Amino acid sequence: MGILEVLFPFFIFPVIYASSDCRFSFCGSNGIIIRFPFQQEGKQNPYCGYPGFNLICTNNSKTVLKLPYSGLFYVRNINYLTQKIQVYDPDDCLPKRLLSLNVSASPFSPTFTRNYTFLSCPLKNAGSQFIPIDCLSNSTHFVSAVLSLSLPNPLPASCHVITSLFVPVAGPEQRFEGNFKGEFSEDLALTWDRPDCRYCEAQEQLCGFDRNNNNQLFCFSYQTGASKQGIQIFRIITLSVVGPAAIFAIVMACCVCYKDRLTNIRNNAIARSAPATILPAPEIVTTxxxxxxxxxxxxxxxxxxxxxxxxxxxxxxxxxxxxxxxxxxxxxxxxxxxxxxxxxxxxxxxxxxxxxxxxxxxxxxxxxxxxxxx
The missing domain is CATH 3.30.40.10 (Zinc/RING finger domain, C3HC4 (zinc finger))
Incomplete structure (x- = not known):
């Protein structure tokens, strides 16, 4: 026991050193975990996050991702294993945001895309072929999105093309009959390739920067949180302090053990000569x-x-x-x-x-x- 008391502070030191720099944080009513490569804006640490992965935690418990050129999106979920983030429009008009979506200056990209043509038509043309997008339409005209491959030729004379663009969709396996309804009912799914932490996540480990190796990524266990820098500091302390202290502790422990052994031998001899006593059964305490x-x-x-x-x-x-x-x-x-x-x-x-x-x-x-x- 004496040895553990001497060595314990030195074993625990690298764990505290490594884990005190980068901590998990929670944001939003759905308890989104913010950890590497993401970090909360205002709490930036150059070793705890990756450039372009800042999140904002608002006063109304919303997790916000700000995309350059595209504005703010609310975060629904982050999947660190598949490296995907699920976001949605705060104003509940995702088609409007898709018209101006530009993720070129961010580390994110759409998971899948499909080519759509956006049309503007008078209300008399609304029907099964041209389904209005409510948040983009008004009392006289409506906006609809049609798969470019399914675009009728020629168009009705009263309709005109707003733009054609590749729209992020849920996946390649889904098929819809020419209109946007099924595609835009889901949130916007984005993914990232760098930093690539999927190997660490698959091993149930965390991903982070190695400060002593030109900011290279490495995996470490979240149970201990010990980093390579902490291990190096521990080795230095071991060589300069723990070594002599351990030798002294071992000598003292041997003396204590020898004394305890003599005491046990003496107590056993007394117990053999004393009448046996029945001890009460210990109480089982349920916590x-x-x-x-x-x-x-x-x-x-x-x-x-x-x-x-x-x-x-x-x-x-x-x-x-x-x-x-x-x-x-x-x-x-x-x-x-x-x-x-x-x-x-x-x-x-x-x-x-x-x-x-x-x-x-x-x-x-x-x-x-x-x-x-x-």
Whole structure:
């Protein structure tokens, strides 16, 4: 024990040194995690984020991405494993934003695109072929978007082309009958290639800068957060201080162990000559919730969208792993925070509070298992 007391401060030092520089932060009502390569504007650290990946956390709990030449978008979700960010228009008129979308000065690019032609027509031409875009239309004319390959030739005499452009869409496998409705119903999906942290994420590790190697990226474990610079400092301290201290601690520990051994031998000899006594059974103290209370909390089976109900994001706050479809999660009734069922069950067996908000939950009226499959 004496050795651990001497060495513990030196083992913990590099962990504190590395983890104190770059920390996770949460923003928005859906609890979006902000970490490398993203970082929150106003808290910039040159080693904690990548250029062009600044996010704004507003007073009304919205996570905002500012694209050069294209303005502000609200962030719906960030998938660090696939390197995709899902954004939407604050004014709920995504087609209007797409007309002027320019991501050339940002690190992001659309996942998939499809060529659309935007038309302006009088209201009398509205129909199944030309479906109006409500937020771009008025009382006399409407704007519609038609796949360029499906554009009628010739156009009605009263219609004219506004522009033709490649519009970001959800994926190449979707097919729509000539109009924009299905394509623009989803959020705008963007991806990034640099920095490429997918290998680290696949290994369930974090990605960051190596300060001692020309700002090269490397993977490190989020359980310890130890960086290479911390390891080098630790080695220097070990050579100059810990070595002599460890030798002294080992000598002292040997003396203590020898003394304890003599004491044990003497106590055993006394115990053999004394009558046996029956010791009372130790009390079992339960620090967490009982199984019936835990099982009373609602279970949810995630669908293909992997959307989690309540004030939650796309990953479990206990194990920090992202949710997958068909996984079972459990939600605490009062605060509606959700986690992997196995993670929160293990937590509640030894704790009586929610791991996020620290509120003490109460039993749910009856256990339920639901399935989310939007």
């Amino acid at each position: 967490g919730l009982d199984e019936s209370t835990i099982e009373s909390y609602e279970k949810v089976v995630l669908g293909e969208s992997r959307r989690v109900p309540g004030p939650n994001n796309g990953c479990c706050w206990i194990c920090l792993s992202e949710y997958n479809s068909k996984e079972t999660i459990r939600c605490i009734p009062e605060c509606e925070h959700c986690f992997h069922a196995d993670c929160i069950d293990e937590w509640l067996r030894i704790n009586t509070t929610c791991p996020v908000c620290r509120n003490s939950p109460s039993p749910s009226p009856s256990p339920r298992v639901t399935s989310i499959n939007p």
